Amino acid sequence: MVPRYNASSLWQELPEVKERGILETLNLQQRQLQEAIFEVVTSEASYQRSLSVAVNHFQKSRRLSECLVTSDKHTLFSNLPGVQEVSERFLLDLEEGLEKDIFLGDIGDRVLRHCPDFHRVYIPYVTNQMYQERLMQQLVRENGTFLQVLQKLEEQAVCKRQLLKSFLVLPFQRITRLKILLENIRKLAQSDSSMASSIRNAVSVVGQIVSQCNEGVRSMMQTEELVLLEKRMDFQNTKSVPLISRSRVLIHHGELVQIFFQELGAGHRPGLTTKPIYLHLFSDLLLLSNKTDTGRFLVTDYARRGRVKADRVKAKALGLPSPVFLLRLTQNHLGLSCDIVLQAPSEKEKEDWIAQITSQMAQGAES
Numbered sequence: 001m002v003p004r005y006n007a008s009s010l011w012q013e014l015p016e017v018k019e020r021g022i023l024e025t026l027n028l029q030q031r032q033l034q035e036a037i038f039e040v041v042t043s044e045a046s047y048q049r050s051l052s053v054a055v056n057h058f059q060k061s062r063r064l065s066e067c068l069v070t071s072d073k074h075t076l077f078s079n080l081p082g083v084q085e086v087s088e089r090f091l092l093d094l095e096e097g098l099e100k101d102i103f104l105g106d107i108g109d110r111v112l113r114h115c116p117d118f119h120r121v122y123i124p125y126v127t128n129q130m131y132q133e134r135l136m137q138q139l140v141r142e143n144g145t146f147l148q149v150l151q152k153l154e155e156q157a158v159c160k161r162q163l164l165k166s167f168l169v170l171p172f173q174r175i176t177r178l179k180i181l182l183e184n185i186r187k188l189a190q191s192d193s194s195m196a197s198s199i200r201n202a203v204s205v206v207g208q209i210v211s212q213c214n215e216g217v218r219s220m221m222q223t224e225e226l227v228l229l230e231k232r233m234d235f236q237n238t239k240s241v242p243l244i245s246r247s248r249v250l251i252h253h254g255e256l257v258q259i260f261f262q263e264l265g266a267g268h269r270p271g272l273t274t275k276p277i278y279l280h281l282f283s284d285l286l287l288l289s290n291k292t293d294t295g296r297f298l299v300t301d302y303a304r305r306g307r308v309k310a311d312r313v314k315a316k317a318l319g320l321p322s323p324v325f326l327l328r329l330t331q332n333h334l335g336l337s338c339d340i341v342l343q344a345p346s347e348k349e350k351e352d353w354i355a356q357i358t359s360q361m362a363q364g365a366e367s
């Protein structure tokens with residue numbers, strides 16, 4: 001498909017607008033509205049040209065494909081051809097709409113008609129971008145043949161001095177920009193006009209897609225964080241807990257000091273001994289571990305949501321150093337209850353831990 005309009009085209013310069021003398025019948029706001037509507041068309045046309053370069057010049061390059069294994073090809077380009085197809089259909093619909101009505105008064109309806117397709121292709125593509133970027137960095141660093149072929153492709157005139165990574169980020173930029181363009185139309189459209197309602201709906205639905213794209217990225221980052229963390233966990237002294245879960249999020253973590261009371265015999269106050277302890281607070285789980293010199297974590301105990309409490313204590317009255325708090329595990333990995341006295345690096349961090357643990361772990365106990 002060859003787009004009919006250029007990014008620099010203006011609505012007021014269209015032959016039909018000039019021939020019919022339409023411009024003279026519109027006030028300033030109405031002219032701005034028409035240019036805002038037309039920008040959806042011209043920007044989609046520009047986007048379509050760039051997607052064609054990404055797919056036809058890069059993804060379909062035989063030499064580039066020979067440098068990549070199948071899984072890397074999928075990670076690098078994801079469902080980009082699907083994104084291109086959806087953009088083609090949307091642009092064609094917009095162009096047909098202009099032919100029927102030079103004002104494109106039903107643009108909101110036309111956007112809404114394509115939103116299910118936007119949802120289907122943009123969310124998985126954007127969600128994959130974290131892995132896409134990481135793979136690109138790895139290939140450039142480790143695959144010399146890939147880098148040579150890529151540089152030759154990027155030097156060709158069709159790229160207009162743009163790098164492959166610039167083309168790969170276009171889909172997220174586009175769906176985000178579409179929301180902004182629709183918001184501009186909504187601001188300029190008369191609130192009682194026939195297009196106002198459909199434009200409001202289009203802004204809402206496209207906005208939801210953008211939010212789900214952001215949520216997809218955030219969720220993938222959280223999952224990746226759990227994957228990396230699980231590799232560093234050693235459950236030598238406890239039953240193993242699988243960390244990777246769709247609903248689990250790492251909320252807070254850090255090293256504290258555990259304080260032990262040491263009996264010194266009759267007539268003597270208990271002595272105090274200390275050792276570092278590392279806490280990982282998840283949305284449904286608290287892990288306690290010893291951090292090794294190699295950066296691994298030897299898990300010593302854990303408890304699930306509803307089985308953990310954090311209480312303030314009067315440090316001075318108990319002869320404890322400040323700032324301390326009491327961590328209560330009402331049911332640990334052995335099914336036992338235990339109290340752990342912890343010292344935080346500062347009063348602020350102590351309060352932070354108490355607040356975070358209370359917020360996350362005081363919810364309904366698991367059966």
